[in-house]
Each structure stands twice: as C-alpha cells, then as structure tokens.
Amino acid sequence: MYIPPAYKRLKRAPQVMLPKDIGIVIAYTGLNKQSKCFDAGTGSGWLAVSLARVAKEVTSYEIRDEFMKLAQKNARNEGLKNLRIMKGDPIKRIVGKDFDLVTLDMPDSDKAVPNAYKALKNGGYIFGYLPHIEQMKKFIRALGKQRFGEINAYELIARDMITRKEGTRPSTKGVWHTAYLVFARKPEVQ
C-alpha cells in the first residue's frame, strides 16, 4: 500500500496505524483545533502525530522506553509542540480529564475502558483499534458495562487499483486486514 511522505518520513518500530484507518478517526469524531485527545499505546506515534496535526493538544502514553523515545523523536521532527508523549499505562491511570477523544491501540485496550470513561467529557468519543475479533468482542463488552452508547464497529478495506494498457482492475496484492475499528460515545447527559 502506498505510504505518503507525511508518514514515510516518520520512523517506525512496532506495528503502526495506517493512514486509511487514521482518516476515519479524525472524520468520525469531528476532531478540530479545540479538541483535547488522549492516546495509548503510542508505539511509533503515527496515530498520535496525526491527531496532533489537527487537534489542540494530545497526550499519549507508552509503556516501553524505546518506543516512547522513538515517538518523541517523530513528534520533535514534525515540530509538534502540542503532543506530549509520556511513560504510562492507561489501565492503571489516566492523568487529566475532559478529553474529547480517547484512542486505544494496545493489547489490553478493554482494561483501560473504565479509566477512559472517567477521563472523557460528556459526549466525548472512545476509539479502539483491535487486530483480532476476540479483542474486539472484549472491548465492546467493556464499553457496554461502562454505559458507553453509539457503539459501532468497522473494518476498512482499501483496494489498490491498477491501470495498464490491457485494462484497469483491483490489484491482487496489497494490505487487506489491519484491525477492527470500534467507536463509542459517552452520553451527553449523565
């Protein structure tokens, strides 16, 4: 799959979230220059950097030192002063509240749902990026227990098209599954 320069220049270590999936997070949640976001795990920071390019401020937590440092370097190289990348585990604690958006891309995202609920403002969105169906089911169950509403799950397939003199058709190569995308909203009124 084509990776545009805005991403290609970012260093990468663990599996990153791809632009095809990042785009819907920004559009679906109405992210804008007033938005305050919380993100975990940072990984290489591809999602965190993308959120910070649009939002007012982004706080991102990563448990591994080497990934935290790599993502901090990506944020510095992009000149993003509104992105703070820190060592931390959202399952144990989320510092800060009144977030408009919490994004979770880590193995036990379902366990961070109770803290995410507390950290979100009313009407805020939670987003989970979950490679396996089993993780998606656990995440959706955790959202239901926490009184999140507007729960919707998706998988986005981007098909590369090839154009040659013999004809134009979808490519037989390319990235198919990346992860399931789950969105939910904290009710406007408690």
Ligand SMILES: C[S@@+](CC[C@H](N)C(=O)[O-])C[C@H]1O[C@@H](n2cnc3c(N)ncnc32)[C@H](O)[C@@H]1O
């Ligand atoms: C798939 S990567 C995230 C990729 C990132 N969204 C991006 O676009 O570059 C998952 C990251 O979560 C981190 N992680 C795993 N468990 C965590 C936890 N409990 N708290 C914080 N980070 C965690 C891992 O070290 C890893 O870097």
